[in-house]
Amino acid sequence: MIVLNIHKQIITKQILMNMKMVISMVLLALISIAGFSQEKYYTKSGKVSFYSKAPLEDIEAQNKNAVSVFDKSTGQVEVSILMKAFEFEKSLMQEHFNENYVESDKFPKSVFKGTITDLPEADFTKNGKYSTTVSGKLTLHGETKDIIAPATFIINNGMISVISEFKMTLEDYKISIPSIVKDKIGREVKIVIEINYELLKR
Amino acid sequence: MKKWEIIIPVITAILIISGFGYGWKEYHRKHADTTELKAAVKKEAMALIREFKDDESGANLLYNDKILSIKGRVLRIENNGDTRNVVLGDESSLGGVICEFQAEHKDEADKLQPGQQISVKGICTGMLLDVVLVRCVLE
Numbered sequence: 001m002i003v004l005n006i007h008k009q010i011i012t013k014q015i016l017m018n019m020k021m022v023i024s025m026v027l028l029a030l031i032s033i034a035g036f037s038q039e040k041y042y043t044k045s046g047k048v049s050f051y052s053k054a055p056l057e058d059i060e061a062q063n064k065n066a067v068s069v070f071d072k073s074t075g076q077v078e079v080s081i082l083m084k085a086f087e088f089e090k091s092l093m094q095e096h097f098n099e100n101y102v103e104s105d106k107f108p109k110s111v112f113k114g115t116i117t118d119l120p121e122a123d124f125t126k127n128g129k130y131s132t133t134v135s136g137k138l139t140l141h142g143e144t145k146d147i148i149a150p151a152t153f154i155i156n157n158g159m160i161s162v163i164s165e166f167k168m169t170l171e172d173y174k175i176s177i178p179s180i181v182k183d184k185i186g187r188e189v190k191i192v193i194e195i196n197y198e199l200l201k202r
Numbered sequence: 203m204k205k206w207e208i209i210i211p212v213i214t215a216i217l218i219i220s221g222f223g224y225g226w227k228e229y230h231r232k233h234a235d236t237t238e239l240k241a242a243v244k245k246e247a248m249a250l251i252r253e254f255k256d257d258e259s260g261a262n263l264l265y266n267d268k269i270l271s272i273k274g275r276v277l278r279i280e281n282n283g284d285t286r287n288v289v290l291g292d293e294s295s296l297g298g299v300i301c302e303f304q305a306e307h308k309d310e311a312d313k314l315q316p317g318q319q320i321s322v323k324g325i326c327t328g329m330l331l332d333v334v335l336v337r338c339v340l341e
Contacts, residue, residue, distance in 0.1 A: 044300065044331060045282045064282055065300060067330045084266060084327035085334055087304075091231045108262055108328050 039073040041160055041197035048081050048193050052186040059093065059185070061086040068195050070160070072124055075116035077134060079193060083108055101175050102141050110140040116151065129154050134164060143173045160197040165190065235306070236339045239269050241323050247274025247290040247299045254329040255297070265326040271341060272299055276318045279311055286311035288322065289332070297331055301338040310340040 046066030052059040063086045068079040083104040088094035098104040114136015130153040138147045149166035167188050170177065177185050243265065250272060254261040274290030277298055284305040291298030301322045303311040314320065324335030 045280055045287055047283075064285055065287070065302060065327075065330070065334050065336075080330050082328045082330060082334055085302075085336055087336065089232070090229070091233045092229055094233075105262075105266070108266070109330070 039071055040200040041070045041072065042200045043068050043195050043197050046079060046193065046195040048079070048191065050086075051190040051192070052188070054186040056185065059088075061088045061094070061097065063087070066193070066195070068197070069200070070162070070195075070197055072160075075119040077112075077114055077116060077136070079112045079195070081110050083110060100178060101170075107140070107142050110138070112136055112138045112147065114147065124153075124155055124160060125158060127155055127157065138168070141173045141175050145172050158199075162193070162195050162197070164193045167191070233337060236269065236323050236325065236337045239323070241271035242268040244271040245273070247272050248292055250299060250333055251291065251297050254333050258329055262328055266328055268326055269323060270326050270335060271321060271323050272301070272335065273319070273321045274299060276314050276316050276320060278316055279314055284308065288314060288320075288338070290320070290322065291332075297329070297333070300332045300334045302334070302336045303338050304336075307339050314340075 044067050045064060046068045048063045048066045050059075050061055063081050065085045066079055066081045068077065070077045083102050084098060086094070086097065088097065114134050116132045116134050118132050132151050132153060133148060134151040135146070135148040137144050145168075147166060147168070149164050151162055151164040154161040154163070167190050169187050170189065171187065250261075250265070250270070253264075272290060275292070277289040277291050277293065280287040280289070282302075286303040286308045288301045288303060288311050289298045290301060301324050321341040322335065322338050323341050324338030327334045327336055
């Protein structure tokens with residue numbers, strides 16, 4: 001009888017231990033999922049602007065519907081825009097941009113995929129400005145080119161914002177300019193990206 | 203001096219001035235306010251999203267650059283500086299219709315509440331994660 005009781009106790013202990021292990025594993029999995037989800041940030045309303053100084057007229061346009069995802073743990077960043085969502089002050093300029101220059105019907109999106117190469121060791125939860133470098137590939141007008149640009153991260157009470165500015169040439173992306181305005185349009189275009197990220201909740 | 207010797211230079215001058223005038227006006231033409239434009243297509247927000255998800259290229263051809271009148275439920279209103287993004291759709295779906303209201307019409311967006319059924323007129327620019335309409339106005 002005593003032996004039977006001891007045997008019962010051993011079995012109960014084993015069951016309890018197994019249950020504890022399962023609970024621990026589930027908790028560990030939940031914690032790692034929660035931890036992982038806290039690493040990714042996104043926006044659907046990033047701002048991408050471009051500026052081109054030209055003898056005829058300065059050209060500028062804004063797109064405030066850029067989608068971007070930033071993975072804090074790996075430093076990977078992706079920005080996508082719809083070319084037709086660029087807004088120009090002048091209607092005709094917008095038409096020419098979409099029809100003659102970037103051919104938005106044929107190439108409706110532009111995508112940048114890159115990595116923050118020198119992601120600061122500093123905790124992103126600490127308020128401050130962090131100067132970093134982003135490098136990756138920009139696809140525009142069906143052409144993909146390497147881009148290296150400075151990117152400033154601004155951390156304010158857990159909110160992550162980033163500003164990046166770089167220059168690109170139209171020739172690199174095979175954007176041809178009609179000969180009639182060739183001397184009147186700047187070859188170099190300044191791109192400014194401003195993004196306020198939100199934590200990606202899963 | 204013969205009559206035609208006066209008439210021809212005058213007509214030429216008028217044509218050149220009118221040509222320059224038209225060119226100048228056309229070059230400086232601003233975007234028309236969407237309120238004044240007639241919608242080419244009327245659709246439910248969810249039906250538009252489904253069409254884009256099923257066949258994005260086909261939907262791009264059908265709807266991009268067109269003025270769409272879209273009915274749907276307000277999911278949220280996002281303050282984006284001097285513009286507002288009103289997102290229409292269904293909470294269960296992955297995507298929605300983002301309607302960008304520019305500065306001149308942002309007051310219309312500010313009055314909206316999540317859950318409200320509305321009709322928005324705007325210009326379709328395609329789809330990223332959501333279908334994006336720009337220069338939107340409330341109908």
